[in-house]
Amino acid sequence: MPSMPSARAALLWAAAPAAFLAVFYFRPLFRIVWTSFALEGSGASLDPTLGYWSRILGFTIWQAAASTAVTVAVGVPLAWWVHQVRGFRKRWALGLLTVPFVMPAIVVGVAFTALVGPHGLLNQILMYLLSLDQPPLDLLHSFPLVIVAHLFYNVSVVVRIVAGFWDLLDRRLGDAARVLGAGSWVRLWTIDLPLLLPGLLSAALLVFLFCFSSFGVALILGGLEFTTLEVEIYRQAASFFNLRTATILSLLQVTATFLVMYLHTHLQSKSSRPRVLGVESEPARPSGLSRTATLCLNSVVGGMVLVLLLPLIALALRSVTLGESLLTAQHFVGLFRQDRDVAFLASPWAALGNSLKYGLVAAAVSVPLGLCMTYAVSRAPRWLGRWLDPLFLLPLGTSTVTLGLGYILAMGPLRTSPWLVPMAHSLIALPFVLRIILPTVRGLSPSLGEASAVLGASPLQTWQRVALPLLAPALTVALVFAFLTSLGEFGATMLVARPQHPTIPLMIFRSLGQPGLVNLGQALALSTILMALSAGAMFLLDRIPGVARDF
Amino acid sequence: MGANADMNVALSRIVGLWSGVLLAMGLAACVSGGGAMVASPPAEPEVLILASHDSFNISEQVLAEFETAHHAEVQYLALGDAGAALNKMLLSKEDPLADVMFGVDNSFLSRALEGDLFVAYASPQLEGIANDLRLDASNRLLPVDFGFVNLNADRAWFEEQGLPLPTSLEELAQPAYRGLLVVQNPATSSPGLSFLLATIGHFGDDWPDFWTDLRLNDVLVTSGWSEAYFTHFTVGSGGTGDRPLVVSYSTSPPADVLFAEDGREIPASVNLNLKGGTFRQIEFVGIVQGTERLALAQAFVDFMLGSTFQEDIPLNMFVYPALTAAALPDLFVQFADIPSDPVHVDPVDIEQNRELWIEQWTEIMLR
Numbered sequence: 030m031p032s033m034p035s036a037r038a039a040l041l042w043a044a045a046p047a048a049f050l051a052v053f054y055f056r057p058l059f060r061i062v063w064t065s066f067a068l069e070g071s072g073a074s075l076d077p078t079l080g081y082w083s084r085i086l087g088f089t090i091w092q093a094a095a096s097t098a099v100t101v102a103v104g105v106p107l108a109w110w111v112h113q114v115r116g117f118r119k120r121w122a123l124g125l126l127t128v129p130f131v132m133p134a135i136v137v138g139v140a141f142t143a144l145v146g147p148h149g150l151l152n153q154i155l156m157y158l159l160s161l162d163q164p165p166l167d168l169l170h171s172f173p174l175v176i177v178a179h180l181f182y183n184v185s186v187v188v189r190i191v192a193g194f195w196d197l198l199d200r201r202l203g204d205a206a207r208v209l210g211a212g213s214w215v216r217l218w219t220i221d222l223p224l225l226l227p228g229l230l231s232a233a234l235l236v237f238l239f240c241f242s243s244f245g246v247a248l249i250l251g252g253l254e255f256t257t258l259e260v261e262i263y264r265q266a267a268s269f270f271n272l273r274t275a276t277i278l279s280l281l282q283v284t285a286t287f288l289v290m291y292l293h294t295h296l297q298s299k300s301s302r303p304r305v306l307g308v309e310s311e312p313a314r315p316s317g318l319s320r321t322a323t324l325c326l327n328s329v330v331g332g333m334v335l336v337l338l339l340p341l342i343a344l345a346l347r348s349v350t351l352g353e354s355l356l357t358a359q360h361f362v363g364l365f366r367q368d369r370d371v372a373f374l375a376s377p378w379a380a381l382g383n384s385l386k387y388g389l390v391a392a393a394v395s396v397p398l399g400l401c402m403t404y405a406v407s408r409a410p411r412w413l414g415r416w417l418d419p420l421f422l423l424p425l426g427t428s429t430v431t432l433g434l435g436y437i438l439a440m441g442p443l444r445t446s447p448w449l450v451p452m453a454h455s456l457i458a459l460p461f462v463l464r465i466i467l468p469t470v471r472g473l474s475p476s477l478g479e480a481s482a483v484l485g486a487s488p489l490q491t492w493q494r495v496a497l498p499l500l501a502p503a504l505t506v507a508l509v510f511a512f513l514t515s516l517g518e519f520g521a522t523m524l525v526a527r528p529q530h531p532t533i534p535l536m537i538f539r540s541l542g543q544p545g546l547v548n549l550g551q552a553l554a555l556s557t558i559l560m561a562l563s564a565g566a567m568f569l570l571d572r573i574p575g576v577a578r579d580f
Numbered sequence: 581m582g583a584n585a586d587m588n589v590a591l592s593r594i595v596g597l598w599s600g601v602l603l604a605m606g607l608a609a610c611v612s613g614g615g616a617m618v619a620s621p622p623a624e625p626e627v628l629i630l631a632s633h634d635s636f637n638i639s640e641q642v643l644a645e646f647e648t649a650h651h652a653e654v655q656y657l658a659l660g661d662a663g664a665a666l667n668k669m670l671l672s673k674e675d676p677l678a679d680v681m682f683g684v685d686n687s688f689l690s691r692a693l694e695g696d697l698f699v700a701y702a703s704p705q706l707e708g709i710a711n712d713l714r715l716d717a718s719n720r721l722l723p724v725d726f727g728f729v730n731l732n733a734d735r736a737w738f739e740e741q742g743l744p745l746p747t748s749l750e751e752l753a754q755p756a757y758r759g760l761l762v763v764q765n766p767a768t769s770s771p772g773l774s775f776l777l778a779t780i781g782h783f784g785d786d787w788p789d790f791w792t793d794l795r796l797n798d799v800l801v802t803s804g805w806s807e808a809y810f811t812h813f814t815v816g817s818g819g820t821g822d823r824p825l826v827v828s829y830s831t832s833p834p835a836d837v838l839f840a841e842d843g844r845e846i847p848a849s850v851n852l853n854l855k856g857g858t859f860r861q862i863e864f865v866g867i868v869q870g871t872e873r874l875a876l877a878q879a880f881v882d883f884m885l886g887s888t889f890q891e892d893i894p895l896n897m898f899v900y901p902a903l904t905a906a907a908l909p910d911l912f913v914q915f916a917d918i919p920s921d922p923v924h925v926d927p928v929d930i931e932q933n934r935e936l937w938i939e940q941w942t943e944i945m946l947r
Contacts, residue, residue: 064671138807142807142811143820146811146820146821147812147820147821147822148817148819148820148821148822149820164822169811170800170801170802248768248803249803249804249807263768264767264768266664266667267660267661267663267664267667268663268767268768268773268934268938269934269935269938270663270667270670270691271935351818352818352841352842359841363841374637434667434668434671437668437671437672437677438671438672441675444677445629445655445657445677523660529655529656538634539634541806541810542634542635542805542806543835543839543898544809544816544828544832544835544836544839545835545836545838545839545840546818546839546840546841547839547840547841548839549810549816549817549818550841552810
């Protein structure tokens with residue numbers, strides 16, 4: 030395990046992922062920027078004013094900041110609890126909370142309207158309890174709903190990162206403080222929280238970034254009063270053909286992403302320390318709380334998890350009650366019926382097959398590439414690593430609309446190939462894969478590799494016998510995560526998919542595009558299946574020892 | 581020792597998972613590869629690429645008829661909504677994505693013609709097409725179908741409330757109809773834009789006043805059609821919405837019957853056909869400039885305008901065939917009557933003012 034920083038080694042590792050990014054990211058982006066400035070008549074017919082730019086940028090930043098604050102405020106107490114418990118409670122909480130993260134926005138939109146819509150679950154319960162004849166809540170298209178949806182999406186990011194940090198803190202500090210007479214609050218405020226700060230900030234910046242480039246949630250749940258950068262890019266590019274304005278906005282967003290990620294990298298490089306396997310099997314430490322207090326705490330946390338999952342529960346309920354007063358499975362049974370003879374339209378089951386296939390390819394492509402990226406970033410000298418890491422993460426903050434137009438220009442014969450979909454998915458999964466593996470690679474103690482070399486192992490043997498077993502849990506998480514990202518991906522699929530090979534999110538979108546209860550029922554049933562698949566994968570994942578803390 | 585055993589278990593599970601993934605991929609590759617090997621006919625059919633928006637639909641059988649007759653394979657490329665599809669075709673003009681493009685409508689006609697994307701083709705089939713649909717005299721874009729954006733109402737809801745159905749656009753701004761209508765944002769929705777265009781054509785320069793009144797009367801704006809129809813419209817949502825009036829299509833009522841699960845024979849929604857509240861969308865097909873398969877492309881255009889394809893249109897795309905002689909399905913005859921005088925707005929006006937109108941509308945409705 031040669032771990033001396035070296036620019037040459039870093040660049041060597043970076044070669045493969047850089048080539049991938051050049052073909053599937055930088056070249057299309059460059060082509061669309063170039064064309065939009067060169068193309069006649071693609072400029073704005075209404076000259077955007079300074080007020081226009083600042084209004085959109087201002088709102089985008091403001092909603093992202095507010096969403097981040099709320100997400101951190103809810104996420105940290107949950108993370109503390111997850112840090113305290115072990116076993117099945119930890120697995121369930123982490124698994125359940127992560128399901129929303131991989132759901133497509135179009136499904137989340139349906140889920141939230143099933144919950145807080147005019148006749149949604151919440152209003153029906155309130156109407157029943159308070160015997161009202163009018164729905165009391167009107168939350169759709171409101172700013173708070175956008176914030177709540179962002180919380181719903183991103184809370185698992187905070188919980189996983191912060192709880193992971195918490196587990197790694199050196200307990201002896203706390204024990205020493207306890208011996209010296211510090212109470213649990215004092216220990217929390219003066220020891221844990223300051224030590225957690227880098228992890229906390231890193232999680233907050235990631236959440237900020239996701240909310241900053243929010244599209245589906247802002248568009249479907251917020252409406253056009255709430256125009257984020259990404260929504261405005263779509264509006265300018267798709268309906269006005271003002272490519273120049275759309276491109277300038279996209280560049281603005283990419284730049285902001287780079288800045289945030291630069292800051293994030295800076296914080297994260299400060300916070301990983303070498304560690305060895307085995308620490309995680311330590312038994313849970315008594316929290317010093319009484320039995321009753323623990324019970325209370327568990328129910329409070331259970332309640333919070335339940336509330337966060339209410340939209341998904343409402344969605345599942347709707348899929349088995351739509352159009353009937355009692356339970357019905359007809360919308361699921363309907364998926365088997367192919368009673369319309371339509372060309373180019375695959376059956377829902379073919380779509381499921383495509384989704385699984387694309388997911389496997391995306392996982393198989395993005396995990397090895399991500400591992401190379403990780404080695405590049407971790408082997409790089411400080412100055413280089415600071416640039417490489419945010420550079421690799423740029424796809425996270427790039428408008429899919431802009432990139433899709435770039436694909437049309439830059440992909441040549443590939444632009445209509447079915448392979449383009451899993452490649453686009455890999456591009457989107459790569460930043461996550463990097464984020465998942467990087468802490469473990471940074472944490473590998475160089476002395477292990479040295480010891481192995483002293484004992485006569487070849488570099489390959491060392492990697493196989495020492496590094497790989499230590500990396501395996503993180504790689505598995507990355508694999509499953511890349512798979513799930515692909516499964517739920519909608520925006521990019523929309524841009525490059527051939528209708529002959531639809532994915533589940535595309536089928537949902539198509540069903541929602543035609544009137545009639547059969548179509549709504551099919552959309553709900555498919556959404557529920559997607560949800561169950563994601564939840565199932567998360568459970569399997571968290572059952573693997575040593576995995577839960579790595580992401 | 582205990583920790584070590586745990587680790588071994590963990591490792592074997594991980595290795596198991598990885599090999600499972602690899603095995604699955606191998607299988608998938610075998611299945612798709614095997615499929616390709618079986619199907620290799622002596623002479624490859626000529627491939628024709630048809631670009632369109634996402635809502636293009638046609639029966640398998642009808643398409644097969646064309647493919648067999650011309651020994652061709654038609655591939656369909658979906659490029660997003662109508663606006664996005666046209667933009668992509670304009671962007672890729674130098675190296676065209678497709679041979680034929682379907683789905684340019686009258687609101688984008690002017691942009692397509694200015695962009696010089698299509699070659700002229702005076703199809704012999706044009707004879708049977710109604711004259712008022714042929715907006716492009718140069719025959720670069722040929723009409724295939726037309727439909728109407730129209731207000732739909734929940735008949736049962738109005739009967740229960742004892743409220744008469746609105747009979748004019750102006751009534752929608754009256755207190756009796758407060759909070760009943762849901763419309764789409766014209767910046768992000770095609771029916772939303774069509775309805776705005778209808779009101780602009782109908783009210784002329786006074787259109788902002790009408791929309792100001794609508795806003796004061798608590799009209800709901802959604803970003804897309806599906807949310808308006810499935811979430812808020814009382815019929816489309818299966819009873820969970822609270823808006824009995826929606827901007828949708830003249831053909832939504834027949835679709836409500838076709839896609840119902842309870843075997844209903846009469847749609848729960850009804851067309852309002854208000855004066856100034858219906859807008860005709862005509863969809864065109866064109867042969868893309870630079871195609872290497874001009875003869876096949878022309879044959880396909882002829883086929884699209886012929887009676888087999890035309891009669892297949894209504895129940896697949898929920899619009900009316902452009903061919904006057906094409907027979908309509910019963911559902912259309914019964915529940916989707918053609919509005920008598922839809923609003924007409926010149927495509928050139930639309931192209932020049934679209935952005936300005938949308939900005940004005942946004943100013944009135946959302947700020």
